[in-house]
Amino acid sequence: MKENLSTFEKCLSRYGHSYRCAASAFFIIGFMPFLPGIKPTRKDMDLRMSKGTIKKVAGPLVIAEGMRDANMFDVVRVSSQRLIGEIIEIHGDKASVQVYEETSGLGPGEPVESTGAPLSAELGPGLIGSIFDGIQRPLDDIMQQTGTRLTRGVEIPSLKRDKVWHFVPSVKAGEPVVTGDVIGVVQETEIVKHYIMVPYGVEGTVVSIAEGDYTVTQTVAVVQGADGKKNEITMLQKWPVRRGRPYKEKLSPDMPLVTGQRVIDTLFPIAKGGVAAVPGPFGSGKTVVQHQLAKWAEADIVVYIGCGERGNEMTDVLNEFPELKDPKTGYSLMKRTVLIANTSDMPVAAREASIYTGITIAEYFRDMGYSVALMADSTSRWAEALREMSGRLEEMPGEEGYPAYLGSRLAQFYERAGRVKTLAANPREGALSVIGAVSPPGGDISEPVSQATLRIVKVFWGLDAQLAYRRHFPAINWLTSYSLYVDTMEKWFNTKVESDWTSLRARMMHLLQEEAELEEIVKLVGMDALSAPDRLKLETARSIREDFLHQDAFHEVDTYTPLEKQRLMMKLILEFYDVSSQTLADGVLIDKLISLPVHERIGRFKYTPYDRVKAEYDEVVREIHTQVSELAQQKEEF
Known part of the structure; x- marks a missing residue:
């Protein structure tokens, strides 16, 4: 290969042999920043930066002509105000651009310039705690520069270029690294460690790396590839937002995301x-x-x-x-x-x-x-x-x-x-x-x-x-x-919480479904037409709804319920149902069971702090058995 070949021609020789038209090669050029071992030259940048003019403006949509060399999803700058936009459709030399800013005042003949790169997110220290707009412009920095109103055409980097971060290496010079390996750590906030990873497409041996204070654009490490090329690694990476980041393997969804919401x-x-x-x-x-x-x-x-x-x-x-x-x-x-x-x-x-x-x-x-x-x-x-x-x-x-x-x-x-x-x-x-x-x-x-x-x-x-x-x-x-996900996570719940979790959940769901069927009967013929066991089901379902499913987001205890407490709450409601069902069979009146004082303690159990849950649970269970037994004795004495 000749020494004076441009990067564009090198790209064609490496990647373009399977493409049948020059347009495909231009697509490759658009993704040059993300290809291993390829760095665009100024000549390539001029090739990619297609320039055209506005032909039509329709709200946020701008039609530009003279954009034959542009690619789909290229970021463009529109008019002398340099409004940011993205190409979403191409017909011949006409490109349809969706503009991410207000287009009022634009007219035909104004310039449109392609940057030759897709819309990308800046990734690095400084993301946590930030507030961005839809295209990752930092709203707090924009406010400091332009005031409380968003100004059109403002160009501010997503991550602060002047802020210094303390970088602590986790590898040494001479060690081999591949894409995704962590080469160092930055303490971004008090609770988040930001791991600096080898960018996609880079692998080789670490030539130099040192602890110190760096901005996101300064080189923190140099990795030399098998071809002898040295890649300078900074704490800042860019990634096209419409492409998913690659991974090695997708795992089965068999672990719950515990939320504390019952x-x-x-x-x-x-x-x-x-x-x-x-x-x-x-x-x-x-x-x-x-x-x-x-x-x-x-x-x-x-x-x-x-x-x-x-x-x-x-x-x-x-x-x-x-x-x-x-x-x-x-x-x-x-x-x-x-x-x-x-x-x-x-x-x-x-x-x-x-x-x-x-x-x-x-x-x-x-x-x-x-x-x-x-x-x-x-x-x-x-x-x-x-x-x-x-x-x-x-x-x-x-x-x-x-x-x-x-x-x-x-x-x-x-x-x-x-x-x-x-x-x-x-x-x-x-x-x-x-x-x-x-x-x-x-x-x-x-x-x-x-x-x-x-x-x-x-x-x-x-x-x-x-x-x-x-x-x-x-x-x-x-x-x-x-x-x-219930079936795939059944093993996790039965192992990590308790073996009866799945059966308790199934019983509660069954009672709620039966309640819906019984309510239809009640609407037709009234509550008096129901048998005592059916009335007990309705009462238990009411307890499930009000004492378990209802949760106060603003109560300091009830706002979050650990899994073990959720399990004890289920057991408590179903314990009352089981004991009462047995007593009903012995002839106790349903109205007396429904009016037992223990109902209030069951309802207030969700407000019990977690460190007192087990003791309170044991007390309420004893009270259920005591009060129901007393009812049974009163019936026998009568």
Whole structure:
């Protein structure tokens, strides 16, 4: 190969032999920064930076001509204001660009310039505790520079370039490393260690590495490959947001993501690395459920995406999260949280990108070996952004105007979740769990976004407006919700908690289902028509609903329930049912059983602090047996 070949020609010789047209080679050039051993030259940059002019402006959609050399999903700069956008469609030399900023004032003839690289997230120290917009622009830095109003065309790096981090190496010079290996550690916050990993496509021998204070762009290590090429490694990596980060192996979802929320952990559990949907109408408590999961779920890192939410709701999140105390460490919850705020009044195109930005950041922490929980609130607003852009592109509409590819786009997002073994010589185990809120119009889950989501996710927490109106929270309807992880996690619950967990859960579900059937009879013929055993079932089901499923998110004890306490609560309710069933068979009146004082103690058991749970449980069980026995004796004496 000649010495003066450009990197573009080298790319063709290495990767382009199987391609039949030059356009494919230009696609390769677009991904040069992510290919091993390839670094673009200035000549290649000029080749890739296609320049055109605006032909048409339609809201957030700009049609540019003269863009024949550009690629799909290239980031572009539009007009002299350098508004950021992304190419989403190409016809000949015309490119359709979705602009992530307000396009008012733009007109034909203004310049459009492609950067030649896809929309990418910056990954490195400084992510935790930050608040970004949908395309990872730091909102706090923008406010300091431009004030409280977002200024168009602002160019601020996602991660601070001047902040210094203390880097502690975990390998030595001369040691071999491969993609995904940890070469050092940065203490990012008091509770999060940020592991600096070998970037994708780099492997070889460490030539130099040293402890010290560095910015994210300074070289912390040099790795020499088998071909003799030296790769300088910084603490900053970039990754295209629309491509999932690779891993070695995906593991079975057989471990629960414990949340401390009884209706979730007991009846409809989600696995670590699982996916769940929380559909519900306005006011049914979607946001509170996600806040509870963010605070209490057994996740090391939380990524919260406010995708098209109301500005006041997002303001509440931004105000509350710094004040929430992490129950495990006592520090602010923001010390392990990344927030992405894209409110409903922000440009619609950025809303579409926000969930990809969020899940790319979440995958990055998963690759460090952390358990990550991602909350997307809400995917309905994201789907509306898809619908608007699809309409402006004049694509053939599908059901209710949504694009025909709605289902596949949702699947691409949710399928990036999972519990995996990471890329490394000694693989770590990381998990990314995704909980997506869905806001169906009028609470009608037969609409396309809800139905497309249900075909993908394995956990459905159906929020019910009627339960919310009755002040039953969390308002998850136990008759319509389901979890397909129950069978795969049965062994874990029976081993790690107690062998009777699955049977207790099954009995409670059966009583709740029987209650629904009996209530239909009561509506027709009245309560008096029921037999005593059926009335006892109704009373027990009421106790399950009010004493077990109802949970006060703002009570210092009831807000979180450990698994062992959940099990004892189930046993207590079913103990009363079993003892009362036996006594009914001996002729005791159902009205006297229902009015026993022990009911109040069963109801207040959920407010018992965990260190007193076992003693209180034993006392209440003794009281159940004592009071029911006294009833039986009174009947015999009578």
